[in-house]
Amino acid sequence: MTHTTTVAVLVGSLRADSVNRRLALALRDRAPEGVVLDVVDDLGALPFYNEDVDSDALAVPAAALALRERVAAADVVLAVTPEYNGTMPAALNNAIDWLSRPYGAGALVGKRFGVVGTTPTPYGGQWAHADTLRSAGIAGAVPVEDVTVSQPGIDVDPVEDEGVRARLDAALxxxxxxEDAAA
Known part of the structure; x- marks a missing residue:
């Protein structure tokens, strides 16, 4: 019996034509056999995290419950994100906040977590990627640092460039x- 690995892909950008969304979709479309990528690109539907709302199980917003269920059902998590003002986008940070609860038992606990993406700067988003890994780790995920790909989106189209695609495929x-080694 073949094991299928499900990867929840958190897209940090909310733009409809985001390069990072396109990267996530390209990764999904060429995923290796036995790997399914669930692209979670509706992070903008989440309200800002509020523990007052989260403390009442009946008041937790449907979007937050759906996010938690999708990530909990995945074997591993991959964030595909740009960098905004030297850190991760607020939408991604907010999603990690929702996924970090309930404390000690959130959907990220024990999940291997990697981050890739591109930003049109010489550093390609490496600060955002480091912050995302740190935040996910504090939320209980297991950061996999050697998966990180911070691609400068200045000189190449990261979705079409074969070298970038090879690095992203290798990260995945x-x-x-x-994940397979731990199973």
Whole structure:
């Protein structure tokens, strides 16, 4: 019996034609056999995290419950995100906040977590990627640092460039290989 690995992909950008959304979809479309990418690109539907709302199980917003269920059902998590003002986008940070609860038992607890993406700067989003890994780790995820791909989106189209695609595919393969080794 073949094991299928499900990867929840959190898209940090809310723009409809975001390069990072396109990267996530391209990764999904060429995922290796036995790997399914669930692209979670509706993070803008989440209200800002509020523990007062989250403390009443009946008041938790449907969008937050759906996010928690999708990530909990995944084997591993991959964030595909740009960098905004030297850090991760607020929408991604907010999603990690929702996924970090209930404390000690959130949907990220024990999940291997990687981050890739592109930003039109010379550093390609590496500060955002480091912040995302740190935040996810504090939320209980297991950060996989050697999956990180911070691609400058200045000189190449990161979705079409073969070198970038190879690096992204290798990052996904590393994240999934780690999952398979633990199974």
């Amino acid at each position: 393969a590393t994240l999934v290989a780690r």
